[in-house]
Amino acid sequence: MKWIAMMSVFIIVCLGLAVLYGRYRWQSNTDSLRAKLISEQRSIKPAVYDPKEIAGLPDPVQRFFKTVLKDGQAIVAAVKLSQQGQFNLNEMEDKWNPFTATQLVATHRLGFDWDARIQMAPGLNAFVHDAYLLGEGSLHASLLGLFTVANIHGAPENNQGELLRFFAETTWYPTALLPSQGVSWEAIDHNSARATLTDGATTVSLVFRFNAEGAIATIRAEARYRDKLTAMPWSGRFWDYTVRNGMLIPLEGEVGWEYPEGIRLYFKGKVTEIHYEFAS
Template sequence: MKRAVALFAGVAAAATSALAFGAWRWRRSHAAFRAKMLAARRPMAVKVYNAVETEALPPPVRRYFRAVLQEGQAMVSGVRLSQRGRFRQSLASDTWQPLRATQRVTTHPPGFGWDARIRLALGVRVFVRDAYVLGTGSLRACVLGLVTVADLHDTPEIARGELMRYLAEAVWYPTALLPSQGVRWEAIDDTSSRATLTDGATTVCLEFRFRADGLVAAVWAASRPRSATESAPWLCRLDSYERRAGMCVPLFAEVEWQLPAGPAPYFQGRLTGIVYEFDAR
């Protein structure tokens, strides 16, 4: 009996040490990545919002900036986000897993690092990093921070997919959607417009769909990479707008792939915290 207890205690201690090591290794890797992203930040040429720069934009885009920004709003240079939600790991299953995440964003140049923990059965956690920095996209997932189950990086497809995510999520840092920040707007109709952003060798386009009050209801891509070889239409719905640091931003998002078999939602989340950094005047 004593030997069995000692053996069990040894196995438990080894498992605890392995879990702690996996979490430590993941945190260390993400901290190095984040430092690289922050070191790339550059000063902004335009530091405050002037409504004059929106006068030539399509009517729904003008209404949007009128609704979310106030004259003299400082340009967002960085954001720290925290998030809770749920994630559907397999589109063939109706099972959703709880998720918690933090995210760091820079706007000049565009960059972000999303650091998530997805809880599976029996308390097993998957560590996930979705990122775009210095023109390179990446997606990595590790079970317990130890066993890599996904590692996509350094391809034009993943860079395009991640820059699309950055552009869609710019509704959380709306000064990044202004023409002075590099976004080109084209008219589609009275309730939607196309936004184009170029960063280095990567150019992406998204369709922004607006509500009657001027706020963004959804962002749509005709084709967003799902993997190194697959792409599909992609839709992000937005809701629960509130004022934060003078800007009106959505706190809820739901994301889905639009597949031939029908819509395939895979993420639903709510911001639980948002802290802005502004370029010095």
């Protein structure tokens, strides 16, 4: 009995050390990725928002910028945020897993890193990096930071998908949607417009639909790649708007894939903290 007890303690200690090592290794990778993201930044011009630059844009787009930005708003250079919510990893039915995440976004050169912990079972987390850096998208998922279960990097289809994510999330850093920041706008109707963004060899477009107040209500891409062979309509919506650093941004959102029978959500999240760095 004494020998069994000693072995049990030994196994528990080894498991604990393995978990700590997995966290350490994952955090080291996160630090390296984010250092590279920041090191690649370029200067941003102009450094402040001038309302004159939206003259000639479609009416709903002008209304949007007048709603979410103040005159002289500093242009966002980087964003650090924290999230919590639920993630559905099952394509056939709703099986939601709680998650927490931090995210670093850089607007020049365009990029982000989403570092999440998705609880698969009590005490068992999937560690996930979803990122876009130097024109390439990547997805790395690992159990406990030790056992890789997915590692996708640099395929054109993945680049397109991750740049679309960056584009959709500009609702949290709306100065990135200005024409001076590389976005072109095309009128659709009095409540929506199509925006297009190019980064290197990748060009993406989103339809932004605005609510009665002028803020972004929904986004939609006609086709976002899920893998190398499958592209599907992809959409999301945002709500719970509040002012942060002079900008009107949403704190909650959800995103999903559009099937013929309807949308299947896979992400429901809330921003719990957000901090900005501005161009100077």
